[in-house]
Amino acid sequence: MYKYDHIDQTLVDQRVTQFRDQVERRLNGTLAEEEFRPLRLQNGLYHQRHAYMLRVAIPYGLLSAKQLRTLAFIADKYDRGYGHFTTRQNIQFNWVELEQTPDILAELAKVEMHAIQTSGNCIRNITSDAFAGVAADEYVDPRPICELLRQWSTLHPEFAHLPRKFKFAINGAKEDRTVLLCHDVGIELQKNPSINHGELTANIYAGGGMGRTPILGSLIKQNVPWQVLPSYLTALLRVYNRFGRRDNIYKARIKILVKALGPEEFARQVEGEWAQLHNATKQGKDNFTQAEWERVAKHFTKPNYKILSVLSDEQLQSHAQSKLDANEKIAFTRWLERNVKPHQVPGYACVILSLKPHGTAAPGDATSAQMNAIADLADQYSFGELRVTHEQNLVLADVEQAELLNLWRAAKNYNLVLPNIGLLTDLIACPGGDFCSLANAKSLPIAKAIQERFDDLDYLHDLGDISLNISGCINSCGHHHVGNIGVLGVDKDGEEWYQITLGGDQGNDASIGKVIGPSFYANEIPDVMISIINTYVEQRSTDEPFIETYRRLGVIPFKEAAYKNNGKHSKGAAV
Amino acid sequence: MNQKIIYYPKDGKPTVIANEWQVWDGERDEGGIPDLEHGFHKVLVPFHWWITHHKNADVAGRAGKGEIGVWFAADDDILKHPEIIEEGKSLWPVVGAHFPIFRDGRSFSTAALLRDRFEWQGEVRAIGDVIIDQLLQGARVGFDAFELRPDQNLEIALKQFDLFSVVTQNSWRDQRATIA
Ligand code: HEM
Ligand code: SF4
Numbered sequence: 001m002y003k004y005d006h007i008d009q010t011l012v013d014q015r016v017t018q019f020r021d022q023v024e025r026r027l028n029g030t031l032a033e034e035e036f037r038p039l040r041l042q043n044g045l046y047h048q049r050h051a052y053m054l055r056v057a058i059p060y061g062l063l064s065a066k067q068l069r070t071l072a073f074i075a076d077k078y079d080r081g082y083g084h085f086t087t088r089q090n091i092q093f094n095w096v097e098l099e100q101t102p103d104i105l106a107e108l109a110k111v112e113m114h115a116i117q118t119s120g121n122c123i124r125n126i127t128s129d130a131f132a133g134v135a136a137d138e139y140v141d142p143r144p145i146c147e148l149l150r151q152w153s154t155l156h157p158e159f160a161h162l163p164r165k166f167k168f169a170i171n172g173a174k175e176d177r178t179v180l181l182c183h184d185v186g187i188e189l190q191k192n193p194s195i196n197h198g199e200l201t202a203n204i205y206a207g208g209g210m211g212r213t214p215i216l217g218s219l220i221k222q223n224v225p226w227q228v229l230p231s232y233l234t235a236l237l238r239v240y241n242r243f244g245r246r247d248n249i250y251k252a253r254i255k256i257l258v259k260a261l262g263p264e265e266f267a268r269q270v271e272g273e274w275a276q277l278h279n280a281t282k283q284g285k286d287n288f289t290q291a292e293w294e295r296v297a298k299h300f301t302k303p304n305y306k307i308l309s310v311l312s313d314e315q316l317q318s319h320a321q322s323k324l325d326a327n328e329k330i331a332f333t334r335w336l337e338r339n340v341k342p343h344q345v346p347g348y349a350c351v352i353l354s355l356k357p358h359g360t361a362a363p364g365d366a367t368s369a370q371m372n373a374i375a376d377l378a379d380q381y382s383f384g385e386l387r388v389t390h391e392q393n394l395v396l397a398d399v400e401q402a403e404l405l406n407l408w409r410a411a412k413n414y415n416l417v418l419p420n421i422g423l424l425t426d427l428i429a430c431p432g433g434d435f436c437s438l439a440n441a442k443s444l445p446i447a448k449a450i451q452e453r454f455d456d457l458d459y460l461h462d463l464g465d466i467s468l469n470i471s472g473c474i475n476s477c478g479h480h481h482v483g484n485i486g487v488l489g490v491d492k493d494g495e496e497w498y499q500i501t502l503g504g505d506q507g508n509d510a511s512i513g514k515v516i517g518p519s520f521y522a523n524e525i526p527d528v529m530i531s532i533i534n535t536y537v538e539q540r541s542t543d544e545p546f547i548e549t550y551r552r553l554g555v556i557p558f559k560e561a562a563y564k565n566n567g568k569h570s571k572g573a574a575v
Numbered sequence: 576m577n578q579k580i581i582y583y584p585k586d587g588k589p590t591v592i593a594n595e596w597q598v599w600d601g602e603r604d605e606g607g608i609p610d611l612e613h614g615f616h617k618v619l620v621p622f623h624w625w626i627t628h629h630k631n632a633d634v635a636g637r638a639g640k641g642e643i644g645v646w647f648a649a650d651d652d653i654l655k656h657p658e659i660i661e662e663g664k665s666l667w668p669v670v671g672a673h674f675p676i677f678r679d680g681r682s683f684s685t686a687a688l689l690r691d692r693f694e695w696q697g698e699v700r701a702i703g704d705v706i707i708d709q710l711l712q713g714a715r716v717g718f719d720a721f722e723l724r725p726d727q728n729l730e731i732a733l734k735q736f737d738l739f740s741v742v743t744q745n746s747w748r749d750q751r752a753t754i755a
Contacts, residue, residue, distance in 0.1 A: 007741045007752045018738045021731075022708065030728065031708075038678045039708055121678070151743040151751075157712035158687050158746075161680030230744070241684045242652070276692055286745050295754055 001062050001385055002147050002299040004112040011154065012109040015116055019043050020102035027099065038161070042122055044090075044115030045101055049437045054093045054101060055118040056108060060128035060146040060170070061089040061388040065375035068386065070111045072371035078104050083371065085355060085364040087428055087479055088167070089127045089388045090118055094435055122160055123153040123237075126168045129177045130389040133300060134350055134397045136342040140172035140189040140200060144297040145226060148288050149187075152230050159237050163244035163252035166237070167209075174508075179390060179482060181208045181216040181510045184254045185236065187229075200226040206236065206266065207258025210476035214512045215255045218263035220270065227287040234286070235274035239266070303383040303398055308347020311401040313337075320405050332408055334419035334461060340404065343397075351382075351396045351407060352389065353416040356426050358451040360415075362444050363429045364392030373414040381407045390506075391428055393421065423460045424468055424533070425451045428479055432472030432489060433496070439472035441489025441496035446470055446525055453526040454533075463533065466546040467506070482506045484547045485532065486513045487525065498525055502532070502558055503550050516559045524565070531561040576612075580700070581721040581732060583714055585748060589736050591729050594722060596669055598646060598702050607633050608643070619646040619671045619702070626659060638666050646671030646702055649681040653688060660693055667697065669720070674703035686717035690747045710735045715746035 004012075022039050025031035031039075044055035056071070071091055075083050078100050079093040086092055096104060108114055118125050126146050133141045149168065153159075159166070169178040172189040180186035186205035195201055201223045208217030224232050245251040258266045277286070311319070313336060320332050341350040353374060356363045366374070374394060378386045381403055382396035389395055394416075399407055411417045420426045427450065430436065432443030447470055454460060469483030473490075480486030486501035497519035504513030520528055535558050540549045550558065576597060583589035597611050601621040606628065611618055620628075622645045628634050637643050644667040647653055653660060663670070670689065672682035682701065689695040700720035701713045707727050714736060723732060741752040 005754055007743065007754065010741045011739065011743065014739045014741075025731070030731075035677065035706055035708070121680075154743050155739075156744055157715035158683045159680065160683065160709070160712045161678045238684050238687070242681055246679060246681075285750065292753065 001064060002059075002143070002296065005295070008112070008151070009109075012112070012114045012116070015043075015114060015155070016102060016105045016109050019105060023098060023102055038120055041120035042117055042160070043101075043105070044118035045096075045098075046119060047437070048094065048431075048435050049433075049439075050435065051095045052098055052101070053435070054096045054104060054115055055086070055090045056093070056113060056115045057118045057125040058089045058091060058113075058388050059125060059150050060132060060143055061130045062132075062143070063386050063388060064111075065378040065384040065386070067111045067113055068371050068375040068378070070107060070113070072368035072375070074104055074107055075368040075371065081369075082361075082365050082367045084362060084431065085366065085388050085392050085394070087364075087390050087392060087477070088125060089130075089390070090125055091388070092431075094431070116154055119165070121162045121164050122166065123156060123162075124165055124167045126150055126153065126170060127178060127183075127390070128170045129173055130387040130395050131177065131341065131350055131397065132172065132387075133302075134343050134345075134348075135173050135175075135177075136344055137174040138172055138344065139174065140191050141300055142170045142172035142189050143300045144293060145187070145189060145200070145202075145229070146170050147296045147299075148292065149229065149233075152233075158234070159241060162237070162241055163246045164249070164254075166240075166254070176506070176508050176510070177390065179479065179506045179510065181205055182210055182214075182479070182482060182506075183208050183217065185233070186217050189226075190223075195223050196225055202226060202229060204232070204236070207255040207263065209253050209255040210479060210481045211253070212250050212474050213253075213255065214476070214481040215259060216510055216512065217255075218258060220258075220263055220267035226293075227289070228284070230286045230288060231277045231284075232270075232274055235277055236270045238273055239269045243269075302345070303385075305345045305348065305398070306400070308345075308400060308402070310346045316401060316404060319402070323405065331417070331419065332405065334457065335408055335417055336404070338419040338421045338423065338461070339417070345398075347401055349399050349401050349404060351399050351404070352421045353377075353394045353396065353411055354418040354420055354426065355393050355416075356420060356451070357415045357418045358420075358425060358455050359448055362431065362434075363427055363447055366394070370414050370416065373411075374416070377407060377410055380410075391421075391426060393426070419457065420460060422465045422467075424454050424463060424466045424529075425460060427451070427468040427470060428483065429470040430472050430477035432470070432478075436472060436477075438475060439489060440474075440491035441472055441498060441522070443470040443472040443478060443487070443489060446487060446489075446498065446522060449522075449526050450529055453530065463537070464545055466533075467504075468529075469504070479506075480504070481512045482510060483513065484550070485529070490519050492519070496522060498522060500528060500532075500562065502555055503547070505547050514555055516555055516562055527565060528562045531564060532558050535561040577722050577725045579729060581710070581723065581729065583719050583721070583736065585719060589714075589733055591733065596644065596671075596700070596722075598671060598722070607631065608637055617642045617644070617668075619644045619669065619700075621645070622647050622651050622653075622656075626656065641668050643667065644669035644671065646673055646700075647682070647685050648673050649675050649679055649685075651685070653685060654692070657693075660689075660695075664693070664695065664697070669698040669700055670695070671700045671702040671722075672718070674701065674705055674709070677704045677706045677709055680712075683712060683716045686713070687747065690717035707732045707735060711738065715742070715748050717747040
């Protein structure tokens with residue numbers, strides 16, 4: 001994994017000093033809150049409902065065991081013993097003190113981490129595929145480009161105060177696991193002999209995003225050679241910086257600009273700006289160089305894999321037969337099926353540790369004890385590295401198949417092996433009204449109630465892949481628009497209500513869900529889920545996943561089922 | 576206005592110097608250069624005002640003596656007026672770019688365009704709601720003078736420029752740091 005050189009290290013160290021000074025000026029009153037706010041946001045420091053929250057970047061989701069131990073240490077020393085992994089490869093600490101944040105940042109800097117630009121109206125942490133470098137369906141390892149662009153965007157002076165936040169995602173696999181089209185800019189990497197002599201190039205999508213106006217990004221440029229990404233992206237951001245709407249916060253995202261101009265016109269303006277930048281830099285001084293590529297890429301070489309033969313699922317199971325009792329056998333088999341993913345290298349597998357054991361505090365939460373345990377597991381089974389997924393789980397990416405059983409046993413002790421990956425209860429949820437001051441409604445109790453109602457693993461496995469995403473308000477941190485089933489907290493006359501969307505999807509067929517109708521009380525939601533799911537079960541053809549059935553039938557049968565009990569529930573009762 | 580500015584030439588050191596330029600907001604426009612504060616005879620006029628008035632004898636005369644510069648509002652699209660800016664290169668000793676509020680970053684792009692596109696060599700001054708914490712970015716995109724909001728502490732301001740010894744992207748002032 002990437003290792004800081006003295007440039008990166010100097011930068012994060014000096015950033016700590018800078019922020020320490022800003023905090024001091026805030027505390028002694030020479031820096032007004034109004035002015036401190038954008039500065040602290042650019043350091044990931046939010047003010048939430050009850051306390052400050054610090055969001056720490058995990059660039060492209062990659063984390064070392066040592067870093068995870070530091071996160072556990074921070075959780076214990078400066079927070080309440082846990083952290084929250086988010087959908088955008090960050091970790092959030094919900095209970096930090098302003099006075100202590102410079103110290104936390106200093107701890108992070110010691111292990112090559114930071115909170116730079118994890119919030120605020122600037123280029124945010126760049127996200128990518130949690131399975132980068134190991135996924136069986138990958139054609140380009142996106143991490144060198146992610147890292148080069150991380151450096152390019154870090155404290156970028158011209159784009160420090162954009163109209164709104166700006167999010168990049170980068171993908172290099174057949175399957176899109178980054179929700180590429182829901183980002184301000186999505187970079188799709190490719191390496192194709194017919195394009196640019198087989199050199200790495202990128203297709204650029206712009207103007208995607210969720211929130212109040214969900215829009216999927218549009219393809220605005222194809223086959224950009226990787227070397228010139230800095231100038232192309234400078235041109236793109238410059239057009240946005242100059243012409244993005246600043247008069248209305250809801251219209252300030254690039255998606256609104258791209259929509260207002262039309263993708264073709266936006267692309268044309270970027271192209272015009274880019275041509276000028278080319279002129280200004282005839283020697284291409286902004287271009288990434290081969291030397292820079294090598295400096296970065298050498299950190300993303302393959303670990304020291306053994307030569308192993310591939311074990312089939314049957315072999316894995318029979319290997320486990322003698323060692324497990326009947327219940328364990330079922331659990332282990334299910335786990336192999338749901339939580340273990342194919343790997344590029346024979347004899348290895350990727351393992352997803354579920355941070356969604358049913359009925360816990362919040363999806364994506366990990367206690368410091370769990371973090372320390374996971375760090376040990378990473379050391380023991382996966383070359384000391386792990387990854388954070390968009391679905392708020394953790395991945396051990398390089399596990400020997402023959403060790404899967406041992407790993408399963410060890411992880412079981414920490415409640416990390418629930419075989420629910422991709423299933424209904426592997427849901428995404430934002431912190432909602434329990435923490436977030438922007439929330440219209442709580443989302444964690446809804447998540448918990450659904451997990452409790454759908455606790456039967458046999459049933460869940462039978463239902464197969466269904467994504468359920470919950471947001472506590474229209475900001476869409478829980479990405480409800482791209483959930484097969486989405487739940488959105490809405491406020492009606494000061495009361496918490498929940499709106500359901502259906503048909504959203506992430507991945508290659510990304511789509512935005514449709515609202516099915518009037519919203520529900522919190523205590524109705526589990527029943528509504530059951531009605532929707534029952535409709536699917538009754539109507540599905542063999543092996544048809546939920547989203548396909550929905551696409552075949554449309555919204556009507558689901559809608560009718562969801563509202564059949566309407567009026568029978570009373571409001572007020574807590575879920 | 577601030578009686579002092581920070582002047583930070585591209586290859587020099589940041590220092591505090593007296594402010595010689597009064598920024599005129601274009602209000603109470605009577606067609607000519609307004610009366611300036613006591614002791615001031617140099618003025619930055621709004622770019623749009625310049626476009627319509629620069630042919631007036633009074634304005635042209637003062638400009639000829641090097642007493643007039645222009646400032647660009649955050650929403651001025653300077654790329655729409657390339658000829659005027661080209662002409663301005665030999666006329667305006669100073670141009671300003673305005674921050675209506677410090678967290679509005681449009682003038683960062685204006686400064687970058689002035690330096691990259693127009694190859695503007697003269698002074699580019701940040702004016703308006705300019706606070707200590709945006710000096711670093713401003714210095715890198717192309718500003719070499721800053722009229723800070725009067726409540727800002729100039730001593731702390733000067734220290735900002737020493738905060739970082741490395742950068743990870745090219746800018747008007749410096750190339751990104753690379754290994755060896
Ligand atoms: C699990 C925790 C969180 C995650 C994963 C998260 C991530 C996200 C994501 C992915 C969006 C999607 C919008 C888009 O792509 O267009 C979003 C929107 C937003 N988030 Fe969060 N966030 C989290 C917590 C918070 C908190 C605690 C706050 C504030 C206190 C916050 C403030 C916002 C705002 C204001 C938006 C609106 C964006 C827009 O409409 O453009 N988020 N967040
Ligand atoms: S979706 Fe709304 S409630 Fe949930 S974390 Fe984001 S801003 Fe807060």
